[in-house]
Amino acid sequence: MNEGTSVLLGLEGEFAVLQLERIDPDTVKIVIEVIDRECACPACGVLTSRVKERPLVRLKDLPASDQRTELWWLKRRLVCREPACATGTFTQQSTAVPARSRLTTRLREKIGTAIASGNRAVSEVAGEYGIAWATAHRALIVLAARWLPEPEPTRVLGIDETRARSVRWVLEEAGWKRSDPWMTSFVNADPAVPGRLLGLTPGRSGACVSSWLALQTPAFRAGIELVVIDPSAPYAAGIRTALPTARVAVDKWHLVALAN
Ligand SMILES: [Zn+2]
Incomplete structure (x- = not known):
């Protein structure tokens, strides 16, 4: 042609x-x-x-x-x-x-940008381009990983659990199952700087903590002197695995809540 x-x-x-x-x-x-x-x-x-x-x-x-x-x-x-x-x-x-x-790179970028910059729902953009929700969502994740900066290094790392959404009951073959999704958040808890969210990962186990820390740079891990958590044994175990030399402390808010 x-x-x-x-x-x-x-x-x-x-x-x-x-x-x-x-x-x-x-x-x-x-x-x-x-x-x-x-x-x-x-x-x-x-x-x-x-x-x-x-x-x-x-x-x-x-x-x-x-x-x-x-x-x-x-x-x-x-x-x-x-x-x-x-x-x-x-x-x-x-x-x-x-x-x-099955998607060209330029379509993938267009979809990710449309969702992120236009503040539009994933389902709406997926419908416009005639692709599945999961495909549009994956395009967004790929771009977000490129846009988001590496977490800033910190001396004091704060770790806590956050409920990702409200509890739902889902009907499965074996019967009703409780869906109770949690996220683990990592924040810069150094009192000298404003607290900032450094990362989020699904779940609330010790493995969540150690695997998120394993994804960071050796310099990031080496810089952490103190990790502040709620009185959670799984978190403490995950921290000891990933950061054997860091001190672990319980934060005031959880300690007072527990004492009350
Ligand atoms: Zn060959």
Whole structure:
């Protein structure tokens, strides 16, 4: 097809448009392929252009000129030419579509930004782009992980449990089950600086605490001298696992509440 078509769809450089077809008044079907026929084997790096299969994969992408798009990618399954390599065959990849993803990177970013910047419900944005709620939510999580800064280092770490939402009763096969979700919050409890939320993790066990601390940098863990908690044995056990040299203290608020 004319190269102008790929320019119009913003696919120039990496992809060529093979076919463009209207399937209903609001939808166009687009078939694309990667321009470069030759590709390096991900295991040994030897270049190959020997095609074994051309699987056709359906992708979700942005609308184009206010029309819904049905995007199909005619992929290449290539054969590695290096006899000593155990890979055999592999599928050509693209930065525009992460491996095993059915969404283009630009659609994923658009969805995450629409939810976060527009302060819109996940369900509303998912409906607009015709994708599942869980897919839209995953797009938001991926972007949030990139946007959120690393937690600031602190000398005093505060840990407490927070109920994530109200108690619900859910009917399952075995009968009614109590759903009582908790979150564990980590705050900067240094009296010299304003208290700030550093992180949140699901659950309220010792494992929640030790696994969240394990995700942080060694410098973050080494900087903690004191950890302030409620009188919770699981939390204390999680802290001793992750921060063997830090002191553990019970905060005043919980101590007074307990005494009363
Ligand atoms: Zn190879």
